[in-house]
Amino acid sequence: MSADCTKAESDMASVTIPAAISESTIARNAQIRMRKRKRFVLASQLGTFIFIIGSWQIMADYKIIDPFFFGSPGGIVFRLYDWAQNGTAYGPLWLQVWVTLEEAILGFCLGVVTGIIFGVSLAEFPLLSDILGPYIKAVNAMPRIVLGSIFVIWLGLGLPSKVVLAAVLVFFVVFFNAFEGVRSVDRNFISNARILGASRLQVIRHVVFPSAMTWIIASLHVALGFSIIGAIVGEFLGAQQGLGLVIATAQNNFDANGVFGAMLMIGIIALGAEAIMGKVEKRLLKWRPRAASDQTSAGM
Amino acid sequence: MPDASNSGGRVEFTGVTKRFVTPTGAAMTAIRDVNLIVEPGTFCAVVGPTGCGKSTTLTLAAGLERASGGSVRVSGHEVDGITKGVSFVFQTDALLPWKSVLANVALGPIFRRVDKHQAHAEAEIWLKTVGLNAFGNHYPHQLSGGMRKRVSLAAALINKPSLLLMDEPFSALDVQTRAIMSNELLRLWEKTRPTVLFVTHDLEEAIGLADQVVVMTAGPATVKAVYKIDLPRPRGDMQEVRFDPKFLDLYKQIWESLREEVDRAYARTTEISSVKGVSQ
Numbered sequence: 001m002s003a004d005c006t007k008a009e010s011d012m013a014s015v016t017i018p019a020a021i022s023e024s025t026i027a028r029n030a031q032i033r034m035r036k037r038k039r040f041v042l043a044s045q046l047g048t049f050i051f052i053i054g055s056w057q058i059m060a061d062y063k064i065i066d067p068f069f070f071g072s073p074g075g076i077v078f079r080l081y082d083w084a085q086n087g088t089a090y091g092p093l094w095l096q097v098w099v100t101l102e103e104a105i106l107g108f109c110l111g112v113v114t115g116i117i118f119g120v121s122l123a124e125f126p127l128l129s130d131i132l133g134p135y136i137k138a139v140n141a142m143p144r145i146v147l148g149s150i151f152v153i154w155l156g157l158g159l160p161s162k163v164v165l166a167a168v169l170v171f172f173v174v175f176f177n178a179f180e181g182v183r184s185v186d187r188n189f190i191s192n193a194r195i196l197g198a199s200r201l202q203v204i205r206h207v208v209f210p211s212a213m214t215w216i217i218a219s220l221h222v223a224l225g226f227s228i229i230g231a232i233v234g235e236f237l238g239a240q241q242g243l244g245l246v247i248a249t250a251q252n253n254f255d256a257n258g259v260f261g262a263m264l265m266i267g268i269i270a271l272g273a274e275a276i277m278g279k280v281e282k283r284l285l286k287w288r289p290r291a292a293s294d295q296t297s298a299g300m
Numbered sequence: 301m302p303d304a305s306n307s308g309g310r311v312e313f314t315g316v317t318k319r320f321v322t323p324t325g326a327a328m329t330a331i332r333d334v335n336l337i338v339e340p341g342t343f344c345a346v347v348g349p350t351g352c353g354k355s356t357t358l359t360l361a362a363g364l365e366r367a368s369g370g371s372v373r374v375s376g377h378e379v380d381g382i383t384k385g386v387s388f389v390f391q392t393d394a395l396l397p398w399k400s401v402l403a404n405v406a407l408g409p410i411f412r413r414v415d416k417h418q419a420h421a422e423a424e425i426w427l428k429t430v431g432l433n434a435f436g437n438h439y440p441h442q443l444s445g446g447m448r449k450r451v452s453l454a455a456a457l458i459n460k461p462s463l464l465l466m467d468e469p470f471s472a473l474d475v476q477t478r479a480i481m482s483n484e485l486l487r488l489w490e491k492t493r494p495t496v497l498f499v500t501h502d503l504e505e506a507i508g509l510a511d512q513v514v515v516m517t518a519g520p521a522t523v524k525a526v527y528k529i530d531l532p533r534p535r536g537d538m539q540e541v542r543f544d545p546k547f548l549d550l551y552k553q554i555w556e557s558l559r560e561e562v563d564r565a566y567a568r569t570t571e572i573s574s575v576k577g578v579s580q
């Protein structure tokens with residue numbers, strides 16, 4: 001059948017040569033237009049950046065805004081340079097970055113793994129989810145940031161309290177998505193797998209988990225942000241090292257440039273993590289129709 | 301012709317009733333007192349008005365659901381849990397979108413814990429049988445509807461079922477592709493000769509394919525009549541069988557019987573909605 005189809009198509013192509021040419025012209029024009037648009041967007045983004053940073057600097061220089069409160073781009077760069085050269089009050093800058101990063105990564109992993117395990121098992125055992133449902137909702141409704149204080153009391157000023165806070169924040173996001181993902185698995189897929197002889201674990205491994213994976217991956221972007229927030233807030237609440245502590249100290253010293261400088265570092269970390277996440281997502285979801293993934297990237 | 305795979309696959313429904321509990325907690329009868337025998341290696345088509353309980357009948361034979369009353373036996377064993385030696389082809393194909401075509405076909409052996417290389421080798425052979433060996437590395441969404449159906453068939457047949465259950469497998473396809481798939485199905489069926497229970501709304505398809513056509517009543521369904529289709533095999537091209545005078549004769553008879561039920565089912569639904577309309 002497919003052989004017939006291709007033959008028919010090639011016949012058609014040979015008859016309608018003019019149409020084919022104009023088609024390729026259209027495609028080429030569209031590509032040129034798209035490339036132009038892309039370049040324009042990039043240039044505009046760069047322009048906006050220069051405009052904002054530039055006017056900030058100028059306004060600070062001419063004292064239109066008070067650089068003591070608002071800092072200035074030059075001051076921020078100088079502060080970062082100073083930290084990089086002479087270290088912060090708590091040791092070298094890279095160490096602060098690493099401490100925060102370590103807390104965020106460990107918290108992220110812990111939260112994702114427990115979130116997936118709990119989400120999948122609760123969705124697989126409806127009785128369990130019926131029993132635990134109200135409690136989970138209650139805990140979820142609580143502002144979880146305040147748990148950070150408890151964790152500092154329990155676990156001290158070191159790494160564990162921050163990891164646990166980050167993990168708790170990440171857990172709920174991943175948990176609800178994993179739960180919903182498992183529940184929305186196509187029943188036909190499960191029936192078919194069972195008839196083909198799959199055991200319960202095989203159904204989970206080959207059908208339920210990959211299907212829920214789209215939901216889980218969608219939650220990972222938010223979870224990533226939460227893990228960094230968890231680490232920073234944990235450090236705010238009590239720490240001996242880390243970017244959160246650096247910010248808190250800068251705040252106490254009314255050092256606006258210090259706060260912005262640390263913020264910049266965090267932003268760069270978050271962007272880097274987001275980029276890695278995007279790569280991982282693309283890999284894991286490579287089976288999805290091209291059109292859908294194009295749409296998401298166009299929407300970014 | 302009979303071989304090892306031919307000994308099993310006998311389907312026997314005796315006084316089977318299936319009741320569902322609706323989400324509101326009420327009970328509703330989907331099928332009642334169904335008596336049906338399908339001999340091993342024969343092809344049985346099931347027709348009936350929409351919503352009467354045809355799919356339910358298949359899920360009972362597959363063991364996906366348990367009968368509320370009566371006895372369902374497949375290959376001589378009372379159905380209790382997933383039936384051994386069955387495969388199911390659904391209306392919407394159940395190919396896993398995150399697995400390649402080859403991996404989808406290999407699922408049966410993988411679930412039986414056959415070694416992966418072996419399973420993929422087996423899947424290659426089945427893909428070749430359905431003429432898609434060049435598409436093993438594609439994902440299902442990259443294939444046409446007809447191709448996906450062929451992959452579904454390969455995935456179902458790789459387990460060498462003694463009973464093949466098909467629930468309107470070709471109804472989502474266009475008319476030409478459907479005819480091609482019918483021929484394809486007959487060709488594959490001749491090879492391994494499983495018992496087939498085939499639900500369809502297309503009477504031509506039913507008569508063209510089957511050895512017997514079962515007409516079910518409007519829901520709750522029971523077997524209204526069974527027609528033997530004694531057209532010679534191999535049937536050859538579906539398009540040509542249709543013009544056989546015997547075919548036309550059978551078509552007329554079965555259509556008469558089916559139409560009564562379709563009309564009754566239709567009258568019932570319109571009655572219900574008109575009553576609802578008045579009361580509102």
Ligand SMILES: Nc1ncnc2c1ncn2[C@@H]1O[C@H](COP(=O)(O)OP(=O)(O)OP(=O)(O)O)[C@@H](O)[C@H]1O
Binds near residue numbers: 348351352355519
């Ligand atoms: N899991 C279920 N829970 C409750 N009711 C169900 C369930 N499955 C089927 N039913 C009901 O049983 C009846 C028969 O359904 P079934 O799907 O077997 O019909 P069908 O003959 O296959 O229809 P169609 O030709 O449209 O596919 C319907 O009224 C349906 O609402």
Ligand SMILES: [Mg+2]
Binds near residue numbers: 354355356467
């Ligand atoms: Mg049905």
